[in-house]
Amino acid sequence: MNSNIEAAELNMEEADELKYSRTIEDLPGPKGIPFFGNQLQMLGSQWHVTLSNYIREFGPIYRLNAFGIPIVVISDRAAISSLLKDRPESFERSRGLRMRMNELKVGGVFTAEGEDWRKQRKLVTGGLSVEVIRNFFPTMGMMTQRMVDRWKATLADGKRVDLRRDLKALALDIIVGIAMGYDLNVVSDDSHPLQHDLDSLMRRLASRGTSLYPYWRRFRLPVDRAADQSAHDVEQTVLRLIGETRERMKQQPHLREDPTNMLEAMIVASEDPESDFSDQDLVSNAIASVVGGIDTTANSIAWMINLLAQNPEAATKLTAEVDAVLGDVRMSREWEQMKLLPYLDAAHSETQRLRSSTPFLGLLAKADCVVADTFLPKGMVIFVPTTFGDGLDETQFPQHEQFQPERWIFEHKPQKDEDPARKVFPFGGGQRLCPGRFLALIEVKVVVSAIMRNFELEFDTTAPPVQQVMTFFMGPSAVPVRLRSRT
Numbered sequence: 219m220n221s222n223i224e225a226a227e228l229n230m231e232e233a234d235e236l237k238y239s240r241t242i243e244d245l246p247g248p249k250g251i252p253f254f255g256n257q258l259q260m261l262g263s264q265w266h267v268t269l270s271n272y273i274r275e276f277g278p279i280y281r282l283n284a285f286g287i288p289i290v291v292i293s294d295r296a297a298i299s300s301l302l303k304d305r306p307e308s309f310e311r312s313r314g315l316r317m318r319m320n321e322l323k324v325g326g327v328f329t330a331e332g333e334d335w336r337k338q339r340k341l342v343t344g345g346l347s348v349e350v351i352r353n354f355f356p357t358m359g360m361m362t363q364r365m366v367d368r369w370k371a372t373l374a375d376g377k378r379v380d381l382r383r384d385l386k387a388l389a390l391d392i393i394v395g396i397a398m399g400y401d402l403n404v405v406s407d408d409s410h411p412l413q414h415d416l417d418s419l420m421r422r423l424a425s426r427g428t429s430l431y432p433y434w435r436r437f438r439l440p441v442d443r444a445a446d447q448s449a450h451d452v453e454q455t456v457l458r459l460i461g462e463t464r465e466r467m468k469q470q471p472h473l474r475e476d477p478t479n480m481l482e483a484m485i486v487a488s489e490d491p492e493s494d495f496s497d498q499d500l501v502s503n504a505i506a507s508v509v510g511g512i513d514t515t516a517n518s519i520a521w522m523i524n525l526l527a528q529n530p531e532a533a534t535k536l537t538a539e540v541d542a543v544l545g546d547v548r549m550s551r552e553w554e555q556m557k558l559l560p561y562l563d564a565a566h567s568e569t570q571r572l573r574s575s576t577p578f579l580g581l582l583a584k585a586d587c588v589v590a591d592t593f594l595p596k597g598m599v600i601f602v603p604t605t606f607g608d609g610l611d612e613t614q615f616p617q618h619e620q621f622q623p624e625r626w627i628f629e630h631k632p633q634k635d636e637d638p639a640r641k642v643f644p645f646g647g648g649q650r651l652c653p654g655r656f657l658a659l660i661e662v663k664v665v666v667s668a669i670m671r672n673f674e675l676e677f678d679t680t681a682p683p684v685q686q687v688m689t690f691f692m693g694p695s696a697v698p699v700r701l702r703s704r705t
């Protein structure tokens with residue numbers, strides 16, 4: 219990256235004490251058109267690619283304008299790190315996103331700020347602790363086995379597996395399983411009303427994010443009324459599941475000591491007399507976790523399968539690692555094996571670098587401040603790339619377009635500046651770092667190790683090129699990969 223700015227300098231002081239040498243007017247940026255500014259470049263399913271290309275063109279800090287409102291895009295990694303760390307005190311999530319998520323009742327901790335955020339965060343991190351994930355591990359294995367069995371039957375019938383559909387169904391089964399303690403089994407049957415309602419909410423969230431005007435705040439179209447109904451139905455379902463889980467915990471008191479899913483853990487936390495968690499907190503965070511955990515992991519796995527199928531050498535190395543760790547069994551049933559898959563870890567990091575499912579984060583300055591020697595006024599909207607800054611920079615990652623898991627494997631721990639993990643932010647940073655990252659990593663390991671142990675991947679070279687498609691999260695347009703059962 220053409221880094222012409224100094225290391226991040228982030229001052230949140232009285233405006234007249236701030237020191238800086240430039241303002242947003244001095245920053246480079248793409249030309250806009252009258253009235254719209256650059257808004258039209260920020261619409262559609264490829265806006266993240268456009269913003270990422272501008273980083274190469276305009277450097278580590280540039281300006282955009284949406285209907286006359288300035289936005290800065292900052293990709294200098296020291297600045298990103300400081301911005302992310304300085305939350306919730308000095309920066310918050312962008313307000314448009316928060317409003318859209320809250321309108322559909324899917325916000326929870328993601329949209330909370332200040333003291334409310336601290337409270338919600340405690341609930342969610344407790345619910346997604348290592349112990350809870352370890353206790354849920356056998357269920358995750360059972361759900362993955364169900365998908366593998368289905369794929370084997372499909373191949374035995376001479377049919378093709380729809381990887382894109384099935385990977386999303388499995389991610390949904392797993393996240394609803396852990397967050398709500400319920401086995402949807404969408405992998406086998408996609409007619410469950412909860413799946414339909416969650417799909418409807420995700421579609422509305424995505425389409426409202428790219429709408430030029432928030433018309434739904436003035437009038438409701440049938441799709442908006444359907445989404446309202448879905449939001450209501452999901453809420454009622456989670457309330458019912460909370461009731462059933464409380465009942466089960468009465469019958470099986472050991473679950474209090476050793477919760478097997480996030481909902482049980484959150485119920486235990488809410489019963490602590492020191493806490494003041496309401497059932498509404500439990501509901502909104504179970505839903506927020508499901509929303510945060512479906513497409514992020516499904517897309518990551520889908521991208522990884524695409525990348526492995528296009529890079530047979532990496533696929534062969536991964537298969538050898540998985541075979542050595544799993545031995546005679548076809549599916550990992552042992553928690554300890556999760557620590558023995560360094561190449562899979564590396565393939566996951568490399569997938570995040572190249573194809574982040576959350577390529578940009580939107581922040582808002584809570585007061586006048588200076589970032590990277592630039593004065594940013596209170597209310598300034600700031601976009602930061604999670605991995606498309608240094609992650610796609612040739613000087614930081616030579617041959618950056620290539621999928622090379624080896625970049626993440628070292629004999630000795632690298633120097634701070636050389637450590638690739640410090641150059642990208644796939645799970646964000648600071649106190650708001652993704653609380654689902656450990657779950658995501660375990661899920662990727664369980665699912666991908668099962669796929670590699672049971673199948674060979676063959677990329678369909680006749681298929682149209684795979685596009686990066688941004689809806690609410692970024693995923694591949696397709697997974698044109700044929701599976702062959704390994705004997």
Ligand code: HEM
Binds near residue numbers: 302579657
């Ligand atoms: C590969 C998978 C995933 C990726 C790439 C990912 C990425 C992210 C990113 C970039 C953020 C923003 C962090 C920040 O603002 O600094 C985030 C936040 C969040 N993620 Fe994830 N995530 C993944 C999986 C999950 C899963 C499985 C869950 C749920 C179990 C989850 C739940 C959340 C929640 C609740 C937040 C909001 C945290 C807060 O505001 O304090 N994520 N995630």
